[in-house]
Amino acid sequence: MRHRRNTTKLKRTAAHRRSLLANLACSLIEHGRIRTTLAKAKALRPVAEKMIGLGKRGDLHAIRQAVAFLRQKDTVKKLFNEVAPLSKDRQGGYCRITKLGARMTDSAPMAVIEWVDQPEVDEETLAALPEVKEEPVAVAAAADEAADEPKPAKKKAAKKAKAAEEAAE
Structure with missing residues (x-):
């Protein structure tokens, strides 16, 4: 069975x-x-x-x-x-x-x-494999930071606005 x-x-x-x-x-x-x-x-x-x-x-x-x-x-x-x-x-x-x-x-x-x-x-091997070295807390913190960053469409608009401000100055 x-x-x-x-x-x-x-x-x-x-x-x-x-x-x-x-x-x-x-x-x-x-x-x-x-x-x-x-x-x-x-x-x-x-x-x-x-x-x-x-x-x-x-x-x-x-x-x-x-x-x-x-x-x-x-x-x-x-x-x-x-x-x-x-x-x-x-x-x-x-x-x-x-x-x-x-x-x-x-x-x-x-x-x-x-x-x-x-x-x-050794530390050289760990440096060569950064994705393995990450702790679970570090991955969660990186995800939180990535969530705070603007989306690509918003990034373009932010770049245009920043360029416009610099041109105005």
């Missing part, structure tokens, strides 16, 4: 969903943390934790299963050689999801998913 065996569909076909999760898992393995929507992060967590489980096993069959799902051999090498050994003493819970707040364009809830046991990230 399939009791409580639901899959998050993400409004995609099965093949598209599988490709999406494989690409998200590859990005997570490569970068250590990614910024995505909350629904995708929640759908990615079980997949990523299964990949760590394969990496911790480390046998040939596990490697072949990881390559079959991820379809990127260099990412699988990084998974088995760098990412999985960091979690060798942990029994589960390899990923952390941190909510960021709503995205500016469509108000989709955003989140950062990252490895719990990843090494500390």
Whole structure:
């Protein structure tokens, strides 16, 4: 019986969903943390934790299963050689999801998913990824500031009025 065996569909076909999760898992393995929507992060967590489980096993069959799902051999090498050994003493819970707040364009809830046991990230890497570095409060404050700014049509009118004032002076 399939009791409580639901899959998050993400409004995609099965093949598209599988490709999406494989690409998200590859990005997570490569970068250590990614910024995505909350629904995708929640759908990615079980997949990523299964990949760590394969990496911790480390046998040939596990490697072949990881390559079959991820379809990127260099990412699988990084998974088995760098990412999985960091979690060798942990029994589960390899990923952390941190909510960021709503995205500016469509108000989709955003989140950062990252490895719990990843090494500390230096400040240069954080500076290169400013959207990941933002705190949920900072995102809300930025949204409030953006709401206070005039709309593009009003901006043009404001520019014309300002130019007219300068010309009058």
